[in-house]
Structures are given as C-alpha cells and as structure tokens.
Amino acid sequence: MRRLVLCSLLILFVLLSNTAPAQNDSSCPLRISVLTCSPGQELYSLFGHSALRIVDLAKHTDIIYNWGTFEGYGEPDFYLKFMRGKLRYFVSPDKLDDFMYEYQYDGRSVTEQILDLSCEDKLRIKHAVDSNMLPQNRFYKYDFTFDNCTTRIRDIIAQNTASLNLPDSLVPAGTTFRNMLYFYLDRGSQPWSKLGIDILLGSKLDKVVTTSQAMFLPEYLMAAIDLSTRDNKTLTGNKRQLLPAQPYGEMKGIYEPLLIIFAVCLLFFTLSLAKSSTAKRLTRIIDSLLLYLTGLLGFLLLFMWFFTDHAACADNYNLLWALPPNLIIAFSNKQKQSVRSYFKLTSIVLLLTITLWLWLPQQLNIAILPLAVYLLYRYIAHAGFSFQKKPQG
Structure with missing residues (x-):
C-alpha cells in the first residue's frame, strides 16, 4: 500500500513537472514591451509616439517595431498623396539604439512597459507582428484618430492576449476626440495649430470617445496597459524609464x-x-x-x-x-x-x-x-x- 502511494505521488510529481513549463513564463525566450515616447515641441511630435519591442533571448535579437513610418519625400506625388490621405504608412523594424537616438536628441522621454503575458500570448503577438511585416500586409492607410501607430499596437495586444480585461474608462464621461487633442495643443502652446485643426477637421472629432478609442494617443495606451489585467494580474509586469522625462514649459499664447x-x-x-x-x-x-x-x-x-x-x-x-x-x-x-x-x-x-x-x-x-x-x-x-x-x- 505504501509503495502504491509513493508511486502515485511520483507519477503526479512527474506530470506536474512536465506541465509546469507551459505555464511558467520564465521558460519563454520572448519578452514583449510597449515603448511610449513623450510629446515633442513640434506639431508632428506633439501627441507622442508608440512602438513595440520584442526581445528574443533564444535568437539574441532585440527589435523595435514602428508603425509610424511612411513613404519618403522622393516618392512620386508625395504631397498630393499626403493632401488626399493616400500616403501609405508601414511597419518598420529598428534597432533600439537607432530608435532612441531621435528622442534623446530632442530631449523626449521613453517609457518601457514589459508585458506580463503567457508564452502562448507572446508567441501569438510575435506571429501577428511577423505576419504584419509581410510585403502584402506591411502597408496601411493611416488615420490619425482611428488607425495610427498607437492603435495598431493596441489591436495586436488586444487580439492576441487571452483573458485580457481592459479598464472601464480612461477619460471623464463625455470626453471627445477634440477635447483630448486640445489638452496637448494647449500644453504645447500651439494655439494657431489648434485653430487650423478646428477649421480643417469636422464634427467627427466631437464624438464621445470609448475606452478603446481613447487609446489612439500614446500616453492613454500606456495608462490603459497599466490599468489592464490578465488572469487577475496586472498586464504591466515591469515599468521603467529608458530616457528621462523633460519638464513641460509654461502654457502661453492660448488666446x-x-x-x-x-x-x-x-x-x-x-x-x-x-x-x-x-x-x-x-x-x-x-x-x-x-x-x-x-x-x-x-x-x-x-x-x-x-x-x-x-x-x-x-x-x-x-x-x-x-x-x-x-x-x-x-x-x-x-x-x-x-x-x-x-x-x-x-x-x-x-x-x-x-x-x-x-x-x-x-x-x-x-x-x-x-x-x-x-x-x-x-x-x-x-x-x-x-x-x-x-x-x-
């Protein structure tokens, strides 16, 4: 009888040992994180930027995936395409040092959120990114509020993370897209840009944003990741600042x-x-x-x-x-x-x-x-x- 119990315990121990690696993320060679770059002084950088970082310890790779790149000025009809909203954006890989150089030069902070994901989730995200890198999937039609470099990362994480619970809200009730843009335009002392945006952009900016839509801005995606949970654990496993924050200047010239x-x-x-x-x-x-x-x-x-x-x-x-x-x-x-x-x-x-x-x-x-x-x-x-x-x- 004692031998039977010991054999049963031994078999149970072996089974648990064999299944443990599938649940233990420390055995997974992938590390996935979101990089959030703080707003800059110029209008094109006023709302910040997001990128996805994937480190593969097995292959010794560290790649930054950036959905904010677009066809260069040498492309045919560049300005006409830009004016008509037909300029194609695409995802591009980059090395960490090359990615960080611009933000270090401009004095903009870069914050990294390492995601606490299962190995299966990491593999799904990596597969989604690899699929997005294929020539037939690489390009997309950029839309500032609904399909941009930040919403692309939001969607990849949301669609490939099991048991993900997003926060109920990120902004006060009744907040519109225009309200969110005003915050950055006022803080960046861009009253004339604010006037131009108000003239060119129509009433769709005055729609009340949902929690998911609020993540079209990088800092709100970062906040959403901090507040999201997976299997009763926070989605952010570790958060660190790769570049120090630059203090904002005084708001001036708003009126x-x-x-x-x-x-x-x-x-x-x-x-x-x-x-x-x-x-x-x-x-x-x-x-x-x-x-x-x-x-x-x-x-x-x-x-x-x-x-x-x-x-x-x-x-x-x-x-x-x-x-x-x-x-x-x-x-x-x-x-x-x-x-x-x-x-x-x-x-x-x-x-x-x-x-x-x-x-x-x-x-x-x-x-x-x-x-x-x-x-x-x-x-x-x-x-x-x-x-x-x-x-x-």
Whole structure:
C-alpha cells in the first residue's frame, strides 16, 4: 500500500513537472514591451509616439517595431498623396539604439512597459507582428484618430492576449476626440495649430470617445496597459524609464488667435464707419478680400471632405461661415439684385450659426467668432440695409 502511494505521488510529481513549463513564463525566450515616447515641441511630435519591442533571448535579437513610418519625400506625388490621405504608412523594424537616438536628441522621454503575458500570448503577438511585416500586409492607410501607430499596437495586444480585461474608462464621461487633442495643443502652446485643426477637421472629432478609442494617443495606451489585467494580474509586469522625462514649459499664447482676430475685425469695423473716400475704398477691398479668402477656404474644406480619405475632415460645420460661393461673389458686382439676394440669404445663415454657436454638432474655434460677426455685419450692409440714421425732414 505504501509503495502504491509513493508511486502515485511520483507519477503526479512527474506530470506536474512536465506541465509546469507551459505555464511558467520564465521558460519563454520572448519578452514583449510597449515603448511610449513623450510629446515633442513640434506639431508632428506633439501627441507622442508608440512602438513595440520584442526581445528574443533564444535568437539574441532585440527589435523595435514602428508603425509610424511612411513613404519618403522622393516618392512620386508625395504631397498630393499626403493632401488626399493616400500616403501609405508601414511597419518598420529598428534597432533600439537607432530608435532612441531621435528622442534623446530632442530631449523626449521613453517609457518601457514589459508585458506580463503567457508564452502562448507572446508567441501569438510575435506571429501577428511577423505576419504584419509581410510585403502584402506591411502597408496601411493611416488615420490619425482611428488607425495610427498607437492603435495598431493596441489591436495586436488586444487580439492576441487571452483573458485580457481592459479598464472601464480612461477619460471623464463625455470626453471627445477634440477635447483630448486640445489638452496637448494647449500644453504645447500651439494655439494657431489648434485653430487650423478646428477649421480643417469636422464634427467627427466631437464624438464621445470609448475606452478603446481613447487609446489612439500614446500616453492613454500606456495608462490603459497599466490599468489592464490578465488572469487577475496586472498586464504591466515591469515599468521603467529608458530616457528621462523633460519638464513641460509654461502654457502661453492660448488666446492669441482670438485677440488678434478680434483686434483686426475691430479695426475693419471702425474703418467701415468712416466717411472718407479712402476709407470706403479700403472697405470695399477688404470686403472682396474676405469674400475671396472665405470662399477659397470653403472649397478647400469641400475638397478635404469629398475628395480625400481623411475621415476626420467630413461633416465640417465651418462651411456655415466659410461659404464656397463667396469666391465667385468676390468678383461680382455687389449692386446686382441677385448678389444682394445672396447676401440676404447668407446673412440668415450666418445669424443662425452665431446664435446656435454653442449648440452646433461641431465645436467651432472661439477665435472664429469675431470674424463671423464682422462678416454678418458686412453681409447685411451689402444686402441693402443701412446702419446709419437717415436725416429727418
């Protein structure tokens, strides 16, 4: 009986010993980590960057996979492809030292999160990356908010990690894509870039983000990994800083566009009230110039909406003040009845836009408001209304 018990225990010990390596990650030669690079000073680097690091101890390899590379300036029709959203991005391998050089030079921090994964998960992720490196899979159509260098890493980890539990939320309830971009634009003191983004990108930026969508920005993917769990364990097995953090400077000039546009519009308004022939001629020139510029901008917004693959440029409510027909009206006789009728119609459109400014489906930049008010004033004047009292008698 004793021998039977001893034999049973011995067999059980052997079985447990044979199955242990499949569950013990220390036996797996792969180490997978996410690298998060802090934002830089320039607009192209303002939102940070993400990359995937795979170390294979068996093959003695250490490779950084970067989904943020794109076809070079020497490619045919580079600028046209960039403008139309048809520039192809692709995943490229890199050595750690070469990858780190740029961030060290720019004074940007790099944080590494080594993922606590089973060997099976690591192998699946490695296989997914290898498959993505194949020529037929390597290229993809970049989309800043929905398909970028960070969301690619998010998807590879989420789709190849068993029993992964993502955090319930990463941002306060009601946060939109535009709110998230504003944080970085304000912190990086980029008010004019913020104005440009608000003009070019439409109402899709004002959709409330889900937890998964919030990970389109590198620092939010890093936060999500810290808060995620797998088999009741944190997904981040070890976290370390490969390059030190650079302190952010003071936020400055946030309201600069608003103040400058308001001052210019006030100057135009004052000039329009003057009775001298020079002032009247200058006002006519300014009117034609504003009509030309807003019309030209309107056609650009239509082009970005309908003739490019930039999904975020669709449904742009800036077309309520940047009216494409203005480009034609700029060179028309302002005294013609048809032109006056046009100004009456645009006056109604612009008046409604200004009245409903805070309730539009798209958050328009506040710096545009003084311009919209001045345009309304000039549209009403061209429509045949006068702001001056007629003499009595």
